[in-house]
Amino acid sequence: MAEPRLAWITGASSGIGAALARELADHGWRVAVSARRADALAKLCSERPQRLWAYPLDVTDRAACAATADAIAAELGAVDLAVFNAGIGAEFDVQHFDADEVNRRMAVNYGGAVNGIGAVLPAMQQRGAGQIALTASVAGYRGLPGAAPYSASKAAMIALAESLYLDLAGSGVDMSVICPGYVTTPLTAARQGSMPFVISAEAAAEHIRHGLEAKRFEIAFPRRMVWLLKTLQRLPYALYFSLIRRAAGR
Numbered sequence: 706m707a708e709p710r711l712a713w714i715t716g717a718s719s720g721i722g723a724a725l726a727r728e729l730a731d732h733g734w735r736v737a738v739s740a741r742r743a744d745a746l747a748k749l750c751s752e753r754p755q756r757l758w759a760y761p762l763d764v765t766d767r768a769a770c771a772a773t774a775d776a777i778a779a780e781l782g783a784v785d786l787a788v789f790n791a792g793i794g795a796e797f798d799v800q801h802f803d804a805d806e807v808n809r810r811m812a813v814n815y816g817g818a819v820n821g822i823g824a825v826l827p828a829m830q831q832r833g834a835g836q837i838a839l840t841a842s843v844a845g846y847r848g849l850p851g852a853a854p855y856s857a858s859k860a861a862m863i864a865l866a867e868s869l870y871l872d873l874a875g876s877g878v879d880m881s882v883i884c885p886g887y888v889t890t891p892l893t894a895a896r897q898g899s900m901p902f903v904i905s906a907e908a909a910a911e912h913i914r915h916g917l918e919a920k921r922f923e924i925a926f927p928r929r930m931v932w933l934l935k936t937l938q939r940l941p942y943a944l945y946f947s948l949i950r951r952a953a954g955r
């Protein structure tokens with residue numbers, strides 16, 4: 706009998722990544738989970754033995770990403786689906802613009818996804834099969850106030866996924882981009898402002914699994930938040946700036 710499909714998820718020690726690992730495991734997948742906190746990963750894996758396996762990793766370390774991909778392939782087999790989901794830092798105060806901090810967020814969110822792609826893509830191209838998904842955000846549709854490094858990193862991830870989707874067409878490697886609206890996770894726990902149309906991490910994971918299994922390019926949810934942000938995306942600057950300032954109370 707063929708082995709169940711194998712997924713690798715980064716940023717899986719909490720929030721959306723952990724919920725997606727549980728969701729995939731409960732729907733027949735084997736899942737390798739990565740993040741920096743080894744204890745949180747071990748705890749998660751203990752919930753679903755023989756379904757979840759921990760591979761602690763800092764996604765900014767390119768060599769470690771490659772070594773982890775090699776270890777997963779050697780110990781569990783070929784990765785069918787890689788979800789590069791590790792991410793930090795939505796909130797940003799322009800009064801304390803720190804270039805190192807801005808670059809660090811880009812290095813984790815965008816750079817971490819690039820390191821992950823570099824680690825799995827050659828083997829997928831050689832096999833002519835595989836799927837790669839990047840967790841971006843609806844915050845990447847436009848530059849949002851109070852979120853400059855976050856919006857910039859997520860916009861970069863969306864553009865990266867679009868280009869790779871086109872470049873990989875016909876290769877057997879599928880590309881997806883995941884754009885959640887607000888989700889209740891440790892990332893949003895400290896948020897001061899309102900979170901319109903917020904959903905749970907479990908609901909987000911269900912959306913993501915359905916989208917991934919259907920091999921959709923864009924997996925964006927919840928619908929009302931996506932509609933709102935996509936509408937703002939189409940507006941000319943004068944109208945966008947005026948509306949978003951009013952909405953953000955600035």
Ligand SMILES: NC(=O)c1ccc[n+]([C@@H]2O[C@H](COP(=O)([O-])OP(=O)(O)OC[C@H]3O[C@@H](n4cnc5c(N)ncnc54)[C@H](OP(=O)(O)O)[C@@H]3O)[C@@H](O)[C@H]2O)c1
Pocket residue numbers: 715716717718719720721722739740741742743745762763764765790791792793813817840841842843884885886887888889890891892893
């Ligand atoms: N929550 C939302 O409203 C929302 C909306 C849109 C998009 N997203 C995106 O969804 C993804 C997951 O976020 P979340 O909301 O679930 O927040 P979260 O619970 O804080 O999850 C972030 C994950 O990234 C991991 N991580 C951070 N830095 C890392 C690094 N250098 N190397 C490896 N792993 C690292 C964290 O684990 P360790 O600390 O153990 O490393 C954690 O597992 C992020 O990309 C986020 O931008 C979230």
